[in-house]
Amino acid sequence: MYSLQHPQIDESFLQLNSKVEEVTTLLRSMIKPSESVKKDVEATTLKEATPESLRDDNFMVTKRKNPECKLSSDRFTFMRQVEVEQDERSKARLERERVAQNFRKLGNANYRQEKYEDAKEMYSQAIENIKDSPILYINRALCFIKLGNFKRAIVDCDFVLNKLDEKNLRAWLYRAMAYKSLNDEPNYENCIKYVRKYHSKQLEFIDAFIEKMKATV
Structure with missing residues (x-):
């Protein structure tokens, strides 16, 4: 048999409320962190999300570069360089043509004087x-013919016909003249x-050239 004590003289009962509150507080702290703890967690999370926090002796976060941007920039630079070089070549070509034209005029003047x-x-x-x-080689071929160097004239005519203009009228006629000679x-x-x-549309001119050639060769 055990005796039933009156609640008012049971000391353990007097502490029940405090123990219940203690347990309740403990459970709450397990389920929902305190505001101070929550703030600490949020602060730590935010810090961990920054690039500076993702850095230690063995690891460093860097920004990723877009390779397509570099390729596009390199392509633009290359194309720009090509355009510049083409422009420079065009200018150089025009200058060479100017010089060549002056030499050609001097050559024509000397030829008319039979020099x-x-x-x-x-x-x-x-x-x-x-x-x-083509005109420069053809004119020089005619000079070689006048100088009696027929084989050298054929070389110039062949260069025109094989490399520059396979149908060139004067090249074929001067070549014929050299072989005839x-x-x-x-x-x-x-x-x-x-x-x-x-x-075929210039047969009259061709026939006239051949007749004149036969009379002189």
């Missing part, structure tokens, strides 16, 4: 500046065949 050697040299100087002008009838006839083929 064929001087004329040849002037055309050669022009070619040094502009190497893709060398008594090379097969190559002469071949030249006449092609010049007639490529310039």
